[in-house]
Amino acid sequence: MLCTRCGIPLSGGDEAALFVCPGCGLVHEVGEKTLAPFAASTVAASTELAVSGSVQYLAVWRLLPAAMTEDDPVWEHILRVAAPGPAYLYVPAFSLARPVVQRIGMRLTEVQPVLELTAGVPAERGQRPALAEARAEVTRLSAAAAGPSGDPRGGSAPDEVNGEQDFDVVSPILVGRREAWGLAQFVYLAIEAREIHDLQPADLRLKPGGEELLFFPAVWDPRYIHESNWRLLLREFDGLVA
Amino acid sequence: MSEAPTNSLSATCPQCGAPVTLPDYADLALCPFCGSNLRRTRPIAFEPRLAGTSAGTSAGAMAATAGAAAAGVAPVKPAASGSHPVEVDEQALHSLTCPQCAGPLSVQAGRRILLCSRCGVRVLWSGQGGVSRWLFPQNVSQIQALGAAAKWLSDYPGISREARDVPVRQSRLVHIPIWEHKVLVAGWEFGTKLRTKSYLASDDEGNERLELALTEERFEDPHLQERRFFQAACDLPTLGATRPRFSGRELLLPLVAGEVDPASLVMEPQGTAAAIAEQGRRVALLPASGAADPHTWIVILRESVTLLYYPLWLVDYQADGHSYRVVVNAHDGSVNSATAPAREGRFTPLLGLKVAALVVVAILALWLGSAWSGIRVPTIFLAVIVCVAAVLLVLRSPAGGKVEYHEPFSS
Numbered sequence: 068m069l070c071t072r073c074g075i076p077l078s079g080g081d082e083a084a085l086f087v088c089p090g091c092g093l094v095h096e097v098g099e100k101t102l103a104p105f106a107a108s109t110v111a112a113s114t115e116l117a118v119s120g121s122v123q124y125l126a127v128w129r130l131l132p133a134a135m136t137e138d139d140p141v142w143e144h145i146l147r148v149a150a151p152g153p154a155y156l157y158v159p160a161f162s163l164a165r166p167v168v169q170r171i172g173m174r175l176t177e178v179q180p181v182l183e184l185t186a187g188v189p190a191e192r193g194q195r196p197a198l199a200e201a202r203a204e205v206t207r208l209s210a211a212a213a214g215p216s217g218d219p220r221g222g223s224a225p226d227e228v229n230g231e232q233d234f235d236v237v238s239p240i241l242v243g244r245r246e247a248w249g250l251a252q253f254v255y256l257a258i259e260a261r262e263i264h265d266l267q268p269a270d271l272r273l274k275p276g277g278e279e280l281l282f283f284p285a286v287w288d289p290r291y292i293h294e295s296n297w298r299l300l301l302r303e304f305d306g307l308v309a
Numbered sequence: 310m311s312e313a314p315t316n317s318l319s320a321t322c323p324q325c326g327a328p329v330t331l332p333d334y335a336d337l338a339l340c341p342f343c344g345s346n347l348r349r350t351r352p353i354a355f356e357p358r359l360a361g362t363s364a365g366t367s368a369g370a371m372a373a374t375a376g377a378a379a380a381g382v383a384p385v386k387p388a389a390s391g392s393h394p395v396e397v398d399e400q401a402l403h404s405l406t407c408p409q410c411a412g413p414l415s416v417q418a419g420r421r422i423l424l425c426s427r428c429g430v431r432v433l434w435s436g437q438g439g440v441s442r443w444l445f446p447q448n449v450s451q452i453q454a455l456g457a458a459a460k461w462l463s464d465y466p467g468i469s470r471e472a473r474d475v476p477v478r479q480s481r482l483v484h485i486p487i488w489e490h491k492v493l494v495a496g497w498e499f500g501t502k503l504r505t506k507s508y509l510a511s512d513d514e515g516n517e518r519l520e521l522a523l524t525e526e527r528f529e530d531p532h533l534q535e536r537r538f539f540q541a542a543c544d545l546p547t548l549g550a551t552r553p554r555f556s557g558r559e560l561l562l563p564l565v566a567g568e569v570d571p572a573s574l575v576m577e578p579q580g581t582a583a584a585i586a587e588q589g590r591r592v593a594l595l596p597a598s599g600a601a602d603p604h605t606w607i608v609i610l611r612e613s614v615t616l617l618y619y620p621l622w623l624v625d626y627q628a629d630g631h632s633y634r635v636v637v638n639a640h641d642g643s644v645n646s647a648t649a650p651a652r653e654g655r656f657t658p659l660l661g662l663k664v665a666a667l668v669v670v671a672i673l674a675l676w677l678g679s680a681w682s683g684i685r686v687p688t689i690f691l692a693v694i695v696c697v698a699a700v701l702l703v704l705r706s707p708a709g710g711k712v713e714y715h716e717p718f719s720s
Contacts, residue, residue: 068433069430
């Protein structure tokens with residue numbers, strides 16, 4: 068598989084749903100017979116805190132639903148948070164572990180962060196200035212607690228939490244476009260289940276609209292348990308650690 | 310039981326010219342001389358619909374299609390309006406090569422994405438008809454299998470003395486196909502569940518006792534998980550076997566013709582991938598919470614159908630003028646299923662004593678429960694369990710002069 072623009076071999080493992088060109092950053096979807104390219108964007112770090120550790124970039128789908136359930140108080144609240152801009156649903160594409168998809172997807176959707184986007188995929192790992200690093204043994208223990216490595220046949224292992232060591236700078240893209248809409252409903256129901264006591268899943272009406280793939284800067288830190296140990300470098304996430 | 314494959318392809322390796330045989334069950338063969346990975350291709354000819362279509366166009370299209378197929382890339386149909394593709398009977402072997410540098414590709418790692426070790430290009434690999442085939446490695450030799458069968462015959466209770474000492478020498482290795490439907494599901498289940506809760510209750514005299522009560526509790530269960538559905542793709546009862554126990558997460562090898570014992574019988578799969586997928590989908594969408602009437606929303610994000618080939622040793626022997634069989638798992642060495650002549654009839658004095666003892670224990674438990682109200686519930690449970698054990702003991706005792714064993718928790 069070669070990049071349709073520059074001819075460089077595409078990167079992406081056996082479990083990847085999409086393949087990235089390391090040269091020009093074009094993302095490729097595998098179609099019936101051809102590769103379909105599209106552009107992704109990188110989110111600029113907006114936090115003013117000095118977060119320790121190496122910066123890695125996490126693939127996340129940003130979805131713009133065409134229509135939502137009418138008179139939905141949860142969606143109305145999200146619309147108010149996002150105003151004056153449109154409201155998006157966010158689905159992590161770098162992991163298929165349920166806690167990761169649920170927690171990060173919920174937090175991003177609820178917060179509706181203001182993003183500064185740059186076209187393309189980041190190439191270099193950044194190092195954040197900090198007074199102290201996360202202790203190495205804590206990182207190792209957290210990764211070990213997450214369980215053994217994946218399916219020997221190369222299939223995805225959704226129950227396993229992805230640690231920092233799973234990829235270098237840019238995360239793999241494990242969730243495709245169609246799957247992202249399925250997971251968007253999953254994330255949205257997670258938000259609703261917390262807000263509405265007697266929820267009926269049949270009430271949900273989510274019609275796909277547009278979608279784009281973004282790479283969020285983040286640092287893996289075992290203290291951030293509410294974001295599945297991923298500290299997103301956005302000012303909206305400048306909260307307290309666990 | 311289907312016998313040895315009849316649609317084997319015998320051809321020469323396009324890399325070194327050595328003779329290579331590719332049986333029908335496999336997508337790939339390993340050349341024993343040069344180690345090239347070879348795949349079967351069915352060239353597609355283009356029959357002219359209109360008179361005057363040039364033969365050169367058809368030949369060129371055929372070569373292009375075959376070349377693309379050899380590279381593991383889906384062929385692109387030509388846009389010629391005057392011809393239509395027809396699969397021809399001829400088959401050929403093509404080496405699996407990188408479409409970029411023509412370097413050899415290896416599927417030994419068993420991945421969907423093959424990495425060319427020469428130029429670093431990734432190649433998307435798809436199996437025959439979209440179904441990939443995998444092999445449980447054979448870890449048990451013929452001698453070990455005979456030993457396991459002999460040990461089972463000597464140890465298992467209820468077998469006739471003659472059968473315990475019978476020599477077991479005949480064995481045959483078979484690879485049974487098993488369908489695996491794997492899905493990734495996401496969803497939620499909401500509803501109420503009945504749970505048993507214990508609490509301390511006191512009577513008028515101030516005596517406290519533990520009571521159990523059923524309470525209704527609300528639950529919200531998120532699901533984002535892989536679900537697997539397995540079904541035997543051959544008639545296992547005819548073989549005298551049951552489906553071996555496995556999780557699907559074991560280390561498997563891609564099914565390559567050169568790596569299966571040539572003396573082994575690889576059974577042809579029954580059923581279609583579409584039928585298995587439909588059945589698997591139905592199972593995957595079932596609620597997992599165990600609630601009586603949950604509200605569910607579950608979607609299938611991705612799915613795949615795979616054929617797994619499991620090795621079994623069929624050890625046959627004669628006793629009392631009849632044929633019997635012990636099926637030994639050739640992957641882990643355990644006994645999968647077995648039959649043997651029984652020592653005596655179903656009801657023996659020893660069995661009667663065992664059942665009588667269990668009945669006495671059950672009666673004792675009931676008496677204790679009636680005497681002390683504080684332990685009434687646990688003793689009733691104990692009595693029920695003991696009664697069930699007594700019934701199972703009778704049912705599992707040899708019947709009809711034949712002892713039958715099947716690996717527990719398999720199907």
